[in-house]
Amino acid sequence: LCEGGGLFERIVARGHYSERGAAEMVKTIAEVVKMCHDNGVMHRDLKPENFLFADKKENCCLRAIDFGLSVFFKPGENFSEIVGSPYYMAPEVLKRNYGPEIDIWSAGVILYILLCGV
Numbered sequence: 001l002c003e004g005g006g007l008f009e010r011i012v013a014r015g016h017y018s019e020r021g022a023a024e025m026v027k028t029i030a031e032v033v034k035m036c037h038d039n040g041v042m043h044r045d046l047k048p049e050n051f052l053f054a055d056k057k058e059n060c061c062l063r064a065i066d067f068g069l070s071v072f073f074k075p076g077e078n079f080s081e082i083v084g085s086p087y088y089m090a091p092e093v094l095k096r097n098y099g100p101e102i103d104i105w106s107a108g109v110i111l112y113i114l115l116c117g118v
Contacts, residue, residue: 007053011048016115036103042103043070044103048113051063073099080097089105
């Protein structure tokens with residue numbers, strides 16, 4: 001059970017993260033995305049609300065959740081279904097021609113929010 005609350009709630013409580021703090025979070029998020037993509041899984045709905053902390057400690061483990069919109073993919077395969085959360089959605093999704101790179105876009109939006117706040 002993840003008892004540390006969500007990343008979104010921590011961002012709201014702090015206002016924003018330092019560059020070092022944001023870098024640590026995004027490193028973990030990038031590792032999650034890499035693990036998913038290496039196993040042929042595209043999350044398609046990465047956002048701060050879909051990351052939970054294992055406990056309340058400041059530097060505890062961050063966990064990805066809500067794989068309800070995720071799909072398995074093969075290299076070079078393109079998708080056309082519009083899914084995800086609008087604020088974090090890559091432009092390619094709206095163009096109905098995308099692959100796993102959309103998860104990287106969403107991670108970039110999360111980085112922006114970590115640095116600037118909500």
